[in-house]
Amino acid sequence: MLRWTRAARLFRRAERAVEPSRLSFADVVGESLAGITQRPARSVLTSVGTVLGVGTFVAVLGLTATASSQIDSRFNSLMATEVSVEDVSRERTEFVQPAFPPDAGRRVEALNGVRDAGVYWTVQLPAREAVRAAPVQAADGGGRIQVVAASPGVLEAARPSVAQGRLFDDWHDASGQRVAVLGAATAARLGITTLETRPAVFLGDEAFSVVGIIDDVQREPELLLSVVVPPKASLDIWGPPRGSAKMLVATDLGAANQVASEIPLALDPAHPDHFEAVPPPDPRSLRTEVTNDLDDLFLLLAGVCLVIGAVGIANTTLVSVMERTGEIGLRRTLGARGRHISVQFLCESSVLGTLGGLVGSALGVLGVVVVALLRDWTPVVHPLTVTSAPGVGLVTGLLAGFYPAWRASRVQPVEALRR
Amino acid sequence: MSGHQPPPVVELRGVGLTYPGPPPVEALRPCELTVRRGDFVTVTGPSGAGKSTFLNLVGLLDTQTCGTYLLDGLDTGALGDVDRTALRGRRIGFVFQSFHLLNYRTAVENVALALVYRKMKRVRRVASAREALARVGLEHRMDALPSTLSGGERQRVAIARALVGEPSLLLCDEPTGNLDTATASSILSLLDELNGAGLTLVVITHDAAVARRGGRTLEIRDGRMTEQAVTC
Structure with a gap:
């Protein structure tokens, strides 16, 4: 039995007469870095x-993302925080009363996340009545001026900038005060x-x-x-809105x-279907529309x-293979196999590509x-x-290194050492 | 021959190399040679006579077209490329006329390079390299770059690189070809010293003075190898 195992060991040893050459990963990296740092200027x-390619690639994708997110933020600041509510009760039932409850604004403002809310509608003045600045003066030619009944919450939600005076508030509304806020253009007409008078x-x-x-x-x-x-004053004088109110x-x-x-x-727990709340559009659906044909062109340029x-x-690595033929031959005499040589050069070109990718x-x-x-x-x-x-850089370097590495592995030590 | 004796380092049995034609060139005619452990063999001959072919065959850089070459008793003809490469790296140390040092690496790094293709930790490689440099008398120039070394010192670094892997055979190709006479003689003394310590040497040279240093001298002329009379 013992003799048998010894025979097996001898057989194995005969099978592998010498321990084969190997090159650890750390040594591959070490040798490659040494090769690169030998000629720093050339390596740079x-x-x-690769720096230019990867740089363009990142810049184009980054600028596209930046530009489209700017459109998003313009969208966010106004539209994304706006919900409009329509009264659709008449589409559901023909004989129903206007659906907004009198305290609609308060109900909605009680919800978490709501800043301001209010109901508004266009007041239909009787046919021969117009908006005037004095009891007898007719409005000048430019057509009728629209009258809107809007609760204080609507004025707040519209984020107005007040040129003169103030906005009316809940007290004005609740006590039926006859007050008005004018747009600047309407006031001029x-x-x-001035409000001094x-x-x-x-x-x-x-x-x-x-x-x-x-x-x-x-x-x-x-x-x-x-x-x-x-709204209270409007209801007192002209009655409920003839068109539908909105919120x-x-x-x-x-x-x-x-x-x-x-x-x-919140508005009507018994008939939530009488209202249609329109949320802002999903920004993600907007973003896809923002892609630009130019970006494809720039990406092509980056490619x-x-x-x-x-x-x-590839060119520089090939030149370096030619230059270092003697070194390759020497390494072969020191026990390097063809694949050790090619792995070293592949690693060099990959490191160069990765560095280019990082800087880029x-x-x-x-x-x-x-x-x-x-x-x-x-x-x-x-x-x-x-x-x-950097991965793109690495792949670029790796692909570029294949041919030079193959050439390097084909260098015959006899030829190399003759130099 | 008793079984207790170790096999000869190099044993050529009818080894020859013919480059296929047309016309076929007989670079080395079939020859017989036995190099025993501790031998100092010099090979001479005019250029183009087949010295390089002999070096390439013995150094496993080329494969013979006929005959059997046993290195340390191993039949090299039966080995695949992987094993031949490993055998070359482990059993043979090369010393070249033009040194073949890497210019951007220090003496220690150049010597340690010989151990990169083995399973050995970096720290141990550097330690062995320092030992080998000390053996060739370069303790004081361990971290010098080749460009700051003299020709003789460079060749000593190259010898240290060949020695560090503890090869069975040191194969030198015109080791003094690029050196002046005084430096050359110091290198030859170093080789003598190493041989005295038991190292097997094969030195290829066209310099008759160098050839005389060897214990045995072979002459190659027109691809035919003959052994000259033993001088010592």
């Missing part, structure tokens, strides 16, 4: 192509330039004191062209969709840069930041873009 120039407007024959003039709103721009009165709700950022789903129940970079690396992605990100700063944008670069960029 070699990776310039009516000849009202305590002016009034006449809606039909009803006098309303002008308490404020607004010169801009961020939502509901038609308010600027209207005379805005409190304007301003929410916190991100709350709009949740709030929109809650509003119908061309990468190819040029790869050719550059840094420059690309820097470019995006600079452009964003110049344009006053928020720079946005997808993490995947930055993390994959």
Whole structure:
């Protein structure tokens, strides 16, 4: 038995007469880095192509993301926090009363995430009544001025900037005060330039004191062209709206969709189907429309840069293989196999490509930041873009290294040592 | 021959190399040679006579077209490329006329390079390299770059690199070809010393003075190898 195992061991030893050569991963990396740092200037120039390619790649993707996120943020600041509620009760049942309860604004404002809410509608003045600045003066030719009954919550939600005076508030509404807020353009048409004189407007024959003039709103721009009165006074004089009322709700950022789903129940738990709350569109669906044909062109350009970079690396690595023929021959006499040589050169070109990719992605990100700063944008670069960029460099270097590495492995030691 | 004696380092049985034609060139005619442990063999002959072919065959850089070559008793003809490469790396140390040192690496790094293709930790490789450099008398130039070394010192580094792997055979190709006479003689003294310590040496040279240093001298002329009379 013992003799048998000894025979087996001898047989194995005969099978592998000598322990085969090997090259550990650490040594591959060490030898490659030594090869690269031998000629630092050349190595830097070699990776310039990859730097440009990867840099363009990152910059194009980053700028696209930045530009589209700017559109998103413009969208966010206004639209994403706006919910409008329609009264659709008449579509459901023909004989139903207007569905908004009198305390609609308070009910909705009680919801979490709601900042301001209110009901508004266009007041239909009787046919021969017009808006005037004095009891006898007719409005000048430009057509009728619209009268809007809007609760104080609507004025707040519209985010107006007040040029003179103030907005009316819940007290004015609740006590049926006859007050009005004018858009600046409407005030000018009516000849009202200052509130010092305590002016009034006449809606039909009803006098309303002008308490404020607004010169801009961020939502509901038609308010600027209207005379805005409190709902209570409007109901007292002209009765319930003939058209359907609407509701304007301003929410916190991100709350709009949740709030929109809650509003119908809050308004009328018995008939939530009488209301249709319209949430803002999903920004993600907008973003896909923002892609630009130019981006494809730039990405193509980045691809061309990468190819040029790869050719550059291939060329330099090939030159370096020729130059280092003696070294290759020496390594072969020291026990290196062909594959050890090719792995070393492959590793060198990959490291060059990766370095180019790292520098390129840094420059690309820097470019995006600079452009964003110049344009006053928020720079946005997808993490995947930055993390994959060195990988792109590595693959470029690896592909570029195949041919030189193959050539290196074919170098005959006899030829190499003759030099 | 008793079984207790170790096999000869090099045993050529009818080994020859013919480059296929047309016309076929007989670079080395079939020859017989036995190099025993501790031998100092010099090979001379005019250029183009087949010295390089002999070196390539013995150094496993080329494969014979006829005959059997046993290195340390192993039939090299039966080995695959992987084993031949490993055998070359482990059993043969090469010393070249043009040194073949890597210019950007220090003496220690150049010597340690010989052990890269083995299963050996870096620290141990460097330690062995320092030992080998000390053996060739370069304790004081361990971390010098080849560009700052003299020709003789460079060849000593190259010898240390060949020695560090503890080969069975040191194969030198014109080791003094690029050196002046004084330096050459110091290198030859070093080789003598190493041989005295039991190292097997095969030195290829066209310099008759160098050839005389060997215990045995072979002459190759027109591809035919003859052994000259033993001088010592």
